[in-house]
Amino acid sequence: MKALIHSYLFAAFALLLPTWAVAVDLPTPEAPKIEAGGYLLLDFQSGNVLAQFNADERMEPASLTKIMTAYVVFNELSEGNLKLDDEVLVSEKAWRTSGSKMFIEVGKRIRVEDLIQGMIIQSGNDASVALAEHIAGSEMTFAELMNAQAKRLGMIHSHFTNAPGLPNPNHYSTPRDIAILATALIRDFPQYYRWYSQAEFTYNGIKQQNRNRLLSQDPSVDGVKTGFTDAAGYCLVSSAKRDGQRMIAVVMKTPNPTVRARDSLALLNYGFRFFETHVLFPAQKPLETLRIWKGSMKALPVGSATDVAVTIPRGRYDQLTTRLEKPAELFAPVAAGEAIGEIVIALGEQDIKRIPLVALQEVTLGGIWRRMIDTVLRWFQ
Structure with missing residues (x-):
């Protein structure tokens, strides 16, 4: 009984102490279990990687490719080689491109800004090819621009052959390289990044929702891009900003859209909950x-x-x-x-x-x- 009384007294005394007197430096828990072939979580400002798995393994990026396509387009806009009001003539190749579509029509002229929104929000493969052909003359030449930017950014395990991200044995990337790309896009082109948080876009009377489910699930999420092919699985690059801190998560090769959204949010929450970023100078x-x-x-x-x-x-x-x-x-x-x-x-x-x-x-x-x-x-x- 005396020992029990002593234990109660000690517990009560501990509650009266200032927090620094009883604080314990607990270890940071491991990252949540992610059902993906590869993933990576990093802090945008510091570039520190907080969790990763198979981050340098070659994988098909599917429509995550469109982040690089957008990067090249944004670079052309910034250098004055392209304007948002420029009109693009839609080729038969762009019109016939398979996969997700903006539903542009062959022979029509469409504003660059509309094509960008069709590519980002509707994930239009047709819009991606139309932009590539307008900028470089052909999709093949545009792919050279994509690879040049990848090399400049330090994406040493990536190679691109097309603008939308259609399957090709020589079209590949890694979770780490995609994270490098997403970081560069947000850092270099903040004036255009706003499109990645747009919930929907209507073109030609057809309204399509942004495929990034996290935009409606978490108000701190403002991008970036989904991707899917049978070989690539379900992929997502997500980014969120809370209290001035931004995290970027990349998940690739997940089994379904629910898992890619759930696990991406789990990574983002882990980063914000257990880590803090400081600008030292x-x-x-x-x-x-x-x-x-x-x-x-x-x-x-x-x-x-x-x-x-x-x-x-x-x-x-x-x-x-x-x-x-x-x-x-x-x-x-x-x-x-x-x-x-x-x-x-x-x-x-x-x-x-x-x-x-x-x-x-x-x-x-x-x-x-x-x-x-x-x-x-x-x-x-």
Whole structure:
């Protein structure tokens, strides 16, 4: 009885303590079980991968291909080579393209903006081919543009042969590459990303719903694209933003539309529940000033060329530390943006991220007198 009373007293006392006095650093649970051939979850801002399975395995992307088709189209718009009001003449090939359709008609002229919505919201294979032919002259030439962009973005395990994502032995990608692509599309073309959250689109009197079920199930979801063929299974790239944090999930080769939606949402919820993202310092912010010898200047500010963000398990922000790994001596000339070391971010005792430490301005070679003075000064170091 006395022991029981003591246990009650201890429990009551613990309730009166501040939360920091009884907090326990619990491990982050494993990601939920996903019924997919491959998947990947990452934080958009930091790029940190939070869960993955078969992320580098070659798979058929089906209509996820249209994310790359859209990326090329958006790039043409941004460079001024294409306008939303431009009219596209529909070829017989585009009209006859099999699979999901926007229901365009051969010989008709259709605005680029309508075709984009038909491709994104209605997943129109016909719209994809019409845009490809208008931009590059032929779908084959357009595929070369797709592969060039894939290479530039670092999608090293992808190759595209057509604009809609129709099956072809040489048409493939991976969950990781698709996540890289989705990240780039949201980052590079925010002005066009809005179409991915559009619930429906009507063309030629035919209204079609966006195939992404998550748009109606979770208000934080605003994209991105579904895909399906018999060989590819049911695929989905989803993205959601909650309290300023954005997650991107890719699931490929799921057995049915219900599973791909359910498991995608499970991944997104896991990321938001158990991880937090912090921008440690912005791009071009001087983190330190280094002595540089024999240059037109004596001091060189160094930092990161891009924003430095990191995603960590919730509640562990106070365990983050950073350090600069830099050369013992630094000599001119140094170009602006030149990497001269690394920024290392650690969580507790473990290094979790390395970012190039770059020169934030150019330092040219100093004159003869400056070089002579610095030579003498170094003797006395």
